[in-house]
Amino acid sequence: MPRTEFSPSIASRPVYAGLTSQGATPAIMLADAEGAEALIDLAGQDASVMDRAHLIYIPAGAPHGPRLAALGARLYHEAPSFAACLERYRQALAEAHMGSQLYLAGTEGLIGQATAEALAAGLPADAIHTEHRGSVARRMQCVHCKGVTENVTTDPFICAHCGLTLFVRDHFSRRLGAFQGVCVDAETPGIVPPAQEIKP
Amino acid sequence: MTIRFNDETFRGDYTYHNSPEAIRRFPFPFDQDSYMYSVNIEPHAGGRAGSPFEKRFDVDEHYVSEMKDRAITLAEDPMRCQSLPHMDLAGWDFLELVMTSKAEDYPELFELHRDGDRWHWINKPMGIEQRFTFLDTTTLPCGPLEYITRQTQGDHALLDQREGNLWMDAGMITSQADWSLDFDIGMNFFEWHAPVPKAHEMGVFQRALKFLLNLQQGAPVRRLNWTMTVNPRLDTSPENYHKWGPEKRTITPETVGSKQYLRVELQTLWRLPRSNAIAFPIRCYLLSLEDLVSVPKWGRRLHRVLRDLPDELAEYKGFAVNRPTIVAYLAQFDDGEPTSPGIFPD
């Protein structure tokens, strides 16, 4: 799957510039599913980018593990979910120092959460490199109950926590790593427009 | 000057009301018969006697009831007041600014006695007396921002200045026109303004930010913003949108005059001395259309502004569904006569 091209949006919506090698510096790399192909392409640009890299992969059913493992990262780890590797990722962020680079690739949910963790850990924004690949599913925070629903692919959708039907906004919080969902039938309870697939 | 404080509600039975004096001093936001976004910033250096621009922090007949409404909102949702850890000093700066300004501008209502860092604050309308040590949070019942904004009308955001931008890193937001502090906290000037249509493309936010980064201590500025609200509700938050949303659809030709309110925000901006942060009070004034048209100039002008407003703005401000009813109502009060320049009644 190639890099995702998104249509122009509002200023809070993140843009994913694509990965380019920052050289053989200490690096943390995190990818899910099709994000693996972005790291494979990155290593294709500059194999030395892997020399000091700690690579964490969340396959989520995708078959790219063996190719990623063969790229020669200093540390390679496969995790079943972001939650499962969160403490490992946090420790890596805590040990990062001046000049360490972070490469994130895959879905917006993964990039959003991983960016929020990195910023909270004090990593400078210009050390964070991102590339979107794969599903355009969104990570949505319900503005009413504050619960986060992962992997939202339709607009509107049902909040996994409070059950309200929410429309999908482009307004995005980097601190939360999530888009905002707002009750779609607040003014006319029960009148809900048909669900549409979310477009890039 | 003595103020009689109204006993009134901003929810439920909505007993909020404006006295004839409050109607006359309403900060009508339109100085001409049309409206578009602009960098409408002017010095906040006093204003016409009796107007809401006269004092640094306007206190009016709604003060006590507004503070009760804030307390209700906070009890339901404490996250309406948040402060990131590095914003404590800015909170103290703001507490000092409000206490010193109110004690000087309204000596019959507020007193501040200072003996070094040992302060004694008296708020007569709310019946509060507090002795505390300035800059020592353990001597207040809550953080400094929450403490002072539970006693100050309007919402308040505190902006940290760094990397050539402003960051909304603290606030007390209980009477907002449909935006969430909990979601926006930590965003920069361009990010939190992202949902606003047109203004980005017009360069309004670029110019406004450039101006604000150079804001000087002792030289506060102000601007007016406005929207339309059904019922005199302060808490038009996105958090509670599913609760107040149905009320928006209760506007009919019969109810529009009494239920539809023009909501005006008097926004001021203050450079704070120790933290170098900026304080951004957003003071909300509500006036029903039937009260508004008692000033003939305002009735004429509001009709023309709302009739000609670009659709994107009516949509963004959330009154597109009621616009035809509102404009039809106001048309009765527009005889086509010219209006005088400026915002004040003739």
Ligand code: HEM
């Ligand atoms: C620095 C302090 C300021 C803060 C904290 C602030 C905050 C906000 C917020 C939260 C919104 C709502 C955005 C949404 O829909 O989610 C907004 C709207 C807006 N802001 Fe600001 N703002 C500030 C200063 C300014 C300044 C100096 C201008 C000058 C041009 C400005 C112009 C606007 C405009 C035009 C809107 C749209 C309002 C409407 O149509 O109802 N803001 N602001």
